[in-house]
Amino acid sequence: MSNDILVLVEHRDGVVAESAHELLGRARQLAGSSGGEAVAVVFGSGIDALAGQLGAASRVLTVDDPSLAQPTPAAYQAALVAILRERQPLLALVPNSGIGMDVAAGASAATGLPLAAYATAVEVDGGAPRVTCRIYGGKIDATVRFRDGRGIATVVTGAFPAAAGQVAGSPPVERVALPAADSRVRFVALHRPEAGDVDITREAILVSVGRGIGEQENLEIVGELAGALGGAVSSSRPIVDSGWLPRTRQVGKSGLRVKPKLYLALGISGAPEHLEGMRDAELIVAVNTDPRAPIFGVAHYGATVDLLDLVPALTRRLAG
Amino acid sequence: MELAVLLKQVPDLAEELEIDASGTDLEREWMTLVTNEFDDYALEEALQLRDEAGGSVTCLALDTGSADELLATCLAKGADRAIKVGSFERQPDSHTAARAFATALGRVPHDLVLTGVQAIDDLDGQVGPLVAAELDLPHVSVVTHIAIGPGGRAATVNQEYAGGVVAELEVDLPAVLGVQTSRVTPRYAPVSRVRQLMKTAEMGHVEAPTDGGSGLVVEAMALPQTGAGAEMLGGGADAVADRLVAILRERGLLKA
Ligand SMILES: Cc1cc2nc3c(=O)[nH]c(=O)nc-3n(C[C@H](O)[C@H](O)[C@H](O)COP(=O)(O)OP(=O)(O)OC[C@H]3O[C@@H](n4cnc5c(N)ncnc54)[C@H](O)[C@@H]3O)c2cc1C
Ligand SMILES: Nc1ncnc2c1ncn2[C@@H]1O[C@H](COP(=O)(O)O)[C@@H](O)[C@H]1O
Numbered sequence: 001m002s003n004d005i006l007v008l009v010e011h012r013d014g015v016v017a018e019s020a021h022e023l024l025g026r027a028r029q030l031a032g033s034s035g036g037e038a039v040a041v042v043f044g045s046g047i048d049a050l051a052g053q054l055g056a057a058s059r060v061l062t063v064d065d066p067s068l069a070q071p072t073p074a075a076y077q078a079a080l081v082a083i084l085r086e087r088q089p090l091l092a093l094v095p096n097s098g099i100g101m102d103v104a105a106g107a108s109a110a111t112g113l114p115l116a117a118y119a120t121a122v123e124v125d126g127g128a129p130r131v132t133c134r135i136y137g138g139k140i141d142a143t144v145r146f147r148d149g150r151g152i153a154t155v156v157t158g159a160f161p162a163a164a165g166q167v168a169g170s171p172p173v174e175r176v177a178l179p180a181a182d183s184r185v186r187f188v189a190l191h192r193p194e195a196g197d198v199d200i201t202r203e204a205i206l207v208s209v210g211r212g213i214g215e216q217e218n219l220e221i222v223g224e225l226a227g228a229l230g231g232a233v234s235s236s237r238p239i240v241d242s243g244w245l246p247r248t249r250q251v252g253k254s255g256l257r258v259k260p261k262l263y264l265a266l267g268i269s270g271a272p273e274h275l276e277g278m279r280d281a282e283l284i285v286a287v288n289t290d291p292r293a294p295i296f297g298v299a300h301y302g303a304t305v306d307l308l309d310l311v312p313a314l315t316r317r318l319a320g
Numbered sequence: 321m322e323l324a325v326l327l328k329q330v331p332d333l334a335e336e337l338e339i340d341a342s343g344t345d346l347e348r349e350w351m352t353l354v355t356n357e358f359d360d361y362a363l364e365e366a367l368q369l370r371d372e373a374g375g376s377v378t379c380l381a382l383d384t385g386s387a388d389e390l391l392a393t394c395l396a397k398g399a400d401r402a403i404k405v406g407s408f409e410r411q412p413d414s415h416t417a418a419r420a421f422a423t424a425l426g427r428v429p430h431d432l433v434l435t436g437v438q439a440i441d442d443l444d445g446q447v448g449p450l451v452a453a454e455l456d457l458p459h460v461s462v463v464t465h466i467a468i469g470p471g472g473r474a475a476t477v478n479q480e481y482a483g484g485v486v487a488e489l490e491v492d493l494p495a496v497l498g499v500q501t502s503r504v505t506p507r508y509a510p511v512s513r514v515r516q517l518m519k520t521a522e523m524g525h526v527e528a529p530t531d532g533g534s535g536l537v538v539e540a541m542a543l544p545q546t547g548a549g550a551e552m553l554g555g556g557a558d559a560v561a562d563r564l565v566a567i568l569r570e571r572g573l574l575k576a
Binding site: 012017070071072073074097098099101102104105106108109110112113114115116117118130133134135136137138139140141142143144145146147148151154182184185186187188189190191192193205229230241242247248250253254255256257261262269283285286287290291292294296297298299300301302303304305306309310313314316317318 | 331333334336337339346414415418438440441442443444445446448449450452453454458459460461462476478479480481482483484485486487488489490491492495498500501505533534535536537538539540541542543544545549550551552553554556557558560561562564565567568571573574575
């Protein structure tokens with residue numbers, strides 16, 4: 001057993017994900033209080049050079065194999081389980097990404113280590129981790145401990161500042177053998193989004209709509225408001241899933257990360273998956289009839305009026 | 321193609337959530353429950369896949385005393401069978417639920433087990449990967465675009481990543497998939513039909529272990545300090561619009 005804090009590092013096209021910096025920055029601080037090391041865990045093919053981007057770690061464990069060149073949840077899980085069994089860390093931090101969610105729960109089942117999901121805060125207190133989980137769509141915080149003092153946490157993107165993990169240096173790399181991988185899930189192809197529509201990551205003003213808009217027809221008045229403000233319309237995921245707007249307009253975890261000068265959130269509850277994509281906007285104004293909507297937790301200004309009343313009222317003032 | 325769908329009810333987020341006297345759980349007495357949104361997508365996908373490939377759809381829910389309406393809704397939408405699993409006072413943690421489902425699935429033929437990608441109430445991770453581990457089946461979560469391959473031996477699915485990037489994966493069947501969204505908007509079941517089926521439909525029941533546990537100790541639950549960040553603008557729509565225009569003008573965010 002060790003007092004190490006493990007971090008599962010995601011990367012694509014030779015660049016480590018922002019989540020890796022966020023998690024490693026925190027792991028480094030936690031390792032200070034646990035008396036262990038911050039250990040980065042990387043899966044892929046030809047990845048030794050990534051260590052140069054992981055200066056916040058004390059060491060880097062890699063499972064390096066051509067079969068891991070592309071994201072493969074089953075193989076990642078097998079590799080993570082092998083490392084957890086062998087290293088017995090105090091805590092493993094996994095990004096709450098598509099693949100992270102998948103791999104962490106499977107690893108929990110395989111190792112018997114408990115899993116705390118949706119972590120937004122992690123401490124080491126009295127030698128054991130304490131994790132705050134943001135659940136119920138962001139409406140409740142639960143503070144939990146692991147029964148035997150060790151466990152896995154999936155961490156929401158943006159929970160910790162990335163800056164703390166952007167440390168120069170190239171920690172030593174240790175290769176771990178590829179465990180017998182589960183070949184029942186196979187990678188076929190990676191599809192990247194098509195360009196062509198408005199690029200919402202470049203717009204200074206976004207008028208963003210959520211399910212509170214009610215009906216597709218109401219998008220018209222939202223478009224008029226965006227026009228009057230000189231911005232573009234973006235949205236939460238359900239609007240895109242309904243086919244009311246193209247996927248290119250989706251803000252959040254499985255959509256795009258935006259940082260406009262103004263983000264006007266209309267009828268968006270502020271689920272963690274949405275906040276991931278917009279919490280860094282310079283000015284956030286939220287309009288939601290539910291005074292307890294989590295979006296107000298990240299907004300600078302808020303109002304609990306009906307968006308269908310506010311939108312035309314605002315457009316009139318801007319156009320007139 | 322034998323399809324099994326796991327469904328659950330969760331608190332309605334449109335209502336106010338309150339913490340109980342212990343300070344470590346929600347006040348559940350008056351809570352309104354709704355079907356977990358993603359489970360509706362999982363069921364719709366299952367119905368679509370059955371209609372394409374033949375076979376049947378079996379819906380499973382833990383028996384928490386309120387599963388009848390949920391399962392009757394599944395039947396009203398066209399599921400072939402409904403089965404209540406175990407006997408629980410309330411929704412257990414994911415690890416316990418997964419053990420119970422793994423036991424039940426031992427008695428229900430399945431080429432494909434579909435779950436919702438997640439439920440809003442899980443503290444200890446997703447049931448899908450946990451069930452898969454219990455049954456030693458492959459698992460993929462955050463899935464869209466399920467297509468069954470020739471002979472029903474494998475399926476191709478899309479797994480979504482950040483930035484709209486999608487991995488196309490092939491998975492051997494039987495498998496467990498966590499459904500993010502269905503190819504079409506989930507169908508609607510008329511309330512009258514659901515009510516009728518609640519009285520007349522035959523639902524199966526499978527015994528299952530109710531022990532297990534998440535291995536987590538909840539120290540406290542609390543409402544996050546939402547609203548702490550936002551300065552709330554009072555008044556009606558006109559008053560709010562006036563203030564917003566002033567705020568935007570002050571920050572130089574208005575055209576001309
Ligand atoms: C793996 C995964 C990835 C995901 N990725 C994303 C993502 O990239 N982006 C994303 O957005 N979501 C994503 N989600 C979904 C996310 O969990 C939420 O379901 C989603 O963000 C909710 O969207 P919403 O706020 O529009 O809808 P809801 O949560 O239904 O909120 C609607 C809000 O509108 C308010 N409202 C209703 N009527 C009015 C009115 N007339 N005026 C004003 N307010 C009103 C309500 O009070 C409510 O707060 C993802 C989920 C998963 C599991
Ligand atoms: N108690 C339960 N009863 C039925 N299905 C469940 C239960 N818990 C989880 N599931 C299924 O697993 C999915 C993921 O839920 P969760 O693991 O709670 O995030 C849900 O969308 C359901 O499909």
